[in-house]
Amino acid sequence: MLNELAKEIHVNAVEHGWWDEERGFPEIIALCHSELSEALEEYRNGRMPDEVYRENGGKPEGIAVEMADCMIRILDWCGKAGIDIDAIMREKCDYNRTRPYRHGGKKC
């Protein structure tokens, strides 16, 4: 499921020139941060989490859209790096179910 999406996203990114030059892992992380910052700005502007609006010629905008952008960045990297994100997501979700209530005692 996610592997197929990662492949589709990565093929599209390659076709649009985003991998014409090799990109370092720190750049990928920074771009994920930028999408999350865009989500925060949408929140600060009073947008609702599920609100999708269109500006700039129909481009979808909003908190959830920016969160999706972050996922797209991650899946693009998974596609590039040949990561089996389906297997890793399954393994981590299974592990998380075994963890104690609020493990680590942190506030969030």
Ligand SMILES: [Mg+2]
């Ligand atoms: Mg964005």
